[in-house]
Amino acid sequence: MIICRRVNKEFRLNRRPIRVLDDVSLQVAAGESVALIGPSGCGKSTLLGLIAGFFLADGGEVKVEGRVSLMMQQDMLLPHRSVLDNACLPVEVRDKKRLPAARAEAASLLPLFGLDGFGESYPDQLSGGMRQRAALLRTVMDGGDFWLLDEPFGKLDALTKEELQEWLFGIKSRFKPGVLLVTHDINEALVLADRIYVMSERPGRIKAELMVERGQREQQQAEIRRLLLRGK
Numbered sequence: 001m002i003i004c005r006r007v008n009k010e011f012r013l014n015r016r017p018i019r020v021l022d023d024v025s026l027q028v029a030a031g032e033s034v035a036l037i038g039p040s041g042c043g044k045s046t047l048l049g050l051i052a053g054f055f056l057a058d059g060g061e062v063k064v065e066g067r068v069s070l071m072m073q074q075d076m077l078l079p080h081r082s083v084l085d086n087a088c089l090p091v092e093v094r095d096k097k098r099l100p101a102a103r104a105e106a107a108s109l110l111p112l113f114g115l116d117g118f119g120e121s122y123p124d125q126l127s128g129g130m131r132q133r134a135a136l137l138r139t140v141m142d143g144g145d146f147w148l149l150d151e152p153f154g155k156l157d158a159l160t161k162e163e164l165q166e167w168l169f170g171i172k173s174r175f176k177p178g179v180l181l182v183t184h185d186i187n188e189a190l191v192l193a194d195r196i197y198v199m200s201e202r203p204g205r206i207k208a209e210l211m212v213e214r215g216q217r218e219q220q221q222a223e224i225r226r227l228l229l230r231g232k
């Protein structure tokens, strides 16, 4: 379970504090898929960073039961490592003995990620979308109980995106991770999530929480769009 209770976060900008998160409370249960949607700069990536333990909240509580695998917004691939070596890095760091098996598994997943034949390529030999898929592969290989995905499909064209969304939907039934997905794409949130949190502009607050009702896609799309447009 991931629990954020009344979380506050400030950063300093030119020595002046700016409030980024304001009393944010949210939860992700084991195996549940939750989307976080909100305007640019409202603190979504900051929230994932807090959950991953990169920095501490100024107030409130962040509790994580289980291990999280974070896919950051920037792909963070190491330039001197091949796709497969990047994908298996988390396994290598945790347990070197598992590396050969992990490499074989990652290699078998390459076609699914549209990276067939690129396992030995280096990040600067890949397109932006391919890099993003390599970063997603690394997150899957890391195998945490919760996947924190920061706009994992942001750089993909509609077709690849739809395929990968479908695939993510499928793979969730195999690995059963809890997923916290940051996205700007209302449709993506409605396709992939069981529940959606809509955030306000900075300082980010939770404006609304919606259970996704399959079969009410259009009404919910309109509702989220309204929430996002309605300023603070």
Ligand SMILES: Nc1ncnc2c1ncn2[C@@H]1O[C@H](COP(=O)(O)OP(=O)(O)OP(=O)(O)O)[C@@H](O)[C@H]1O
Pocket (backbone or CB within 6 Å): 011, 012, 013, 020, 038, 039, 040, 041, 042, 043, 044, 045, 046, 047, 073, 202
């Ligand atoms: N390390 C930092 N130091 C100072 N300010 C920061 C830091 N990280 C983020 N911020 C500020 O916090 C705010 C929220 O940033 P964050 O990256 O969480 O937004 P976001 O919701 O993920 O936006 P986007 O949708 O554009 O990715 C921004 O105003 C940003 O300038």
Ligand SMILES: [Mg+2]
Pocket (backbone or CB within 6 Å): 044, 045, 046, 073, 150
């Ligand atoms: Mg962000």
